[in-house]
Structures are given as C-alpha cells and as structure tokens.
Amino acid sequence: MQATEAAFYDGLTAGRHPVRLRLSEDRQALEISGDTLPGVLRWQLMDLRAPRDHADRDRLTLMRHEPGDDEVQRHEARLVIDDPALIAWLHRTRPNLFRHDLAQGTWRKVGYYAGGALAATALLLFVIIPALAGTLARIIPVEREIAFGKTVLAQMEYMLGGAGIGSLTCSNPDGVKALQTMANRLTEGQPMHYSLDIRVFDHPTLNAFAAPGGQIVILRGLLDAASHPDQVAGVLAHEIGHVEHRDVTRNALRTAGSAGLLSMLLGDVSGGALIALVGDHVMNASYTRDAEAEADGYGLAMLDAAQVDAGGLASFFDIVTERAHGLEVPELFASHPATPGRADRARALAERQAGTTPVLTSAEWDALKRICDKAADPAGEDI
Structure with a gap:
C-alpha cells in the first residue's frame, strides 16, 4: 500500500x-x-x-x-x-470493518430499559390516560367540547365518503321536522345538559353514533332497516344516554390521548391522523359494559317518561339478532353486542307500560324515512 x-x-x-x-x-x-x-x-x-x-x-x-x-x-x-x-x-x-462492538451487558441493559418503557407505556395507555380522560370529560367547558365534536364529525363525514362538510347531511324539510319532533318527544321534561344536534347522514350502513358535544348521527341504513318509528326512538334514546353521561367525550379524549402517545412513539404527530383515529373510534364506539348498561337504563327510562313503547327497541334488537345469525352484523352493534338480555329488558319494560303512543304519526314516519330525498321546488324541480 x-x-x-x-x-x-x-x-x-x-x-x-x-x-x-x-x-x-x-x-x-x-x-x-x-x-x-x-x-x-x-x-x-x-x-x-x-x-x-x-x-x-x-x-x-x-x-x-x-x-x-x-x-x-x-x-x-x-x-x-x-x-x-x-x-x-x-x-x-478488513471483514470486521463494519462490525458493531457492544460492551458486555449492553443487550441486558437494552432489554431492561425497553421493558421499563413498555411498562410505562402500558401504564399510560390503560391507567393514566383513561383516568385523565374521565377527569377532563367532567371539567372541559361545553363550548370547547362542542367545537371538538364538530371537528370529529367533519372527519367522520369525510371517512363516510362525503365531499365536504355537510355534504352527507340529509335535509328534506319534512324529514328534518319529523326528526326534531321525535327528539322533542323524547327530551320533553328531561334535565338535559346539552342542546342536542341530531342529523341523518345519507349512507347505507346500519349505524348510529354520537360525537362529543351532544351531536348525534343516524345513518340512512338504520332508517331503511327500521319498520316503526319507535325502533329508531329507542336507538336514539340510547345514544342520548351516552351523550348525557359524557361517555362519548370520555372515549374521544381517551382515544386522542392514546393516539397522541402512540403517534409520538411511532413518529407521526400530525393532527389530521389523530383526528382520523378519534373519528373512526367514535363511529365504531366501544364503551365499557357499565357504560352500556347505564345508557340502556337511561334510554329505557327516557322512553318510559315520554310514553314511547319500549317494545320498539326490543324489536330492533331482534332485527339485529336475526342479521347476526346471517353473519350480517350491523355496524351499530359490532361493538354494542345485541345480546338477548338487552332485548329482554326492553321487552319487560314494554309489558309494564300503559298509555303509550307512537313517537311519530304515519305521515311523520314516512317523512323521516324520506329525509334523504331531495326536496322539490314549486316548479317541480329537485332542489
């Protein structure tokens, strides 16, 4: 050389x-x-x-x-x-030119620190973040919760194929009026913490979900599957229960915290990805068994107070059970198992009820079923 x-x-x-x-x-x-x-x-x-x-x-x-x-x-x-x-x-x-020389015990240290990091991450994900989410859900100002919910709702509309904010919202005036009539009937005399914003998205999936801040969405597929307005009212009362107990906000904050932590660990800290994860979680919400039981109880009590037949919710559970046997599980109950016990509780209440009346008239129910139809102007053209 x-x-x-x-x-x-x-x-x-x-x-x-x-x-x-x-x-x-x-x-x-x-x-x-x-x-x-x-x-x-x-x-x-x-x-x-x-x-x-x-x-x-x-x-x-x-x-x-x-x-x-x-x-x-x-x-x-x-x-x-x-x-x-x-x-x-x-x-x-020089065959050893690119060799890694590690001190004795390095891998043991790596394992020790990696185990500690995993344990700390698990503690954050499963203990600290859920507890913090519960605390924040109780103290977060309602106006901030509503703003957060609108952002999440816009993301969910995009995920369902909407071209922009409001593009999936069904707006046939008669249908919107019928939906508001149903909401008024359920909430009349109830001490509500939120001014509910209930809407229908023009999407064929059988689903209904709530976003933070009192915003509830029913997908057209649920209206198509229902044969009676009391069935829709039962589902709506259940979702209102989640809203009033702040289950939606608690879960959204927990998902945001978990997604933010994982994003930092994995190197993706973009806000859009985080909101997308929250939106997906809200759209397919999975609550704890206690939260589900409380929402069921709240919804049944709301139906009873409004003198709406709880048998509608029971029959809707029956529809879900039949579809589940055919392996066509509706999205609404993919994470809300339609167990026979839930239908039995609704049916037991229905047997005790007296003096119930349909939540909507036949004309109002027909209008709600057609809420996604385009309205016509006086000239006969679609608007």
Missing part, C-alpha cells in the same frame, strides 16, 4: 489535522503521521471500524475499537480517507 494523504480529528478539539498514512512494516497497522501531531500514531488494522450509516460513498471514516465503559466501544478520534485505492483495499481485506 502506497503512502497517502488523509484527515485526522482527535475527538478532543474541532481542529482538522492533515496527515500521511502508510502501512506498517509488519503489515498489521496503519501508521498516522503529521506535522501537527505529537508523534506517529499506530492503529491496528484489526481494530479499525467504520460507521455503517456514512452517506459519502467516496469517503471512508475510520474509528478505532477500544474496550471501555462506552456501549459502542469506539475511540472518539476519527480518520477520514479519500483515496479510492485505500478505501477499496480496506473493504476487501
């Missing part, structure tokens, strides 16, 4: 030392000399190491393996070589 020029950095200062390299007479080391060095340095060939992630293919940075307390086992000094022939020779003759 012919003597060649290189650059040496001692690792203690930022200075660059022009040096000359040559192979030692015993061919076991590189000898490094320069006018600014205190003497000739001898780097054993067997100790030469090069970083794997070096971006410049026309230049090779060498370091020297040195056992010590440092996990990477490298001396801080660096040698930068530009000579193509020397670089090629080193690649050809």
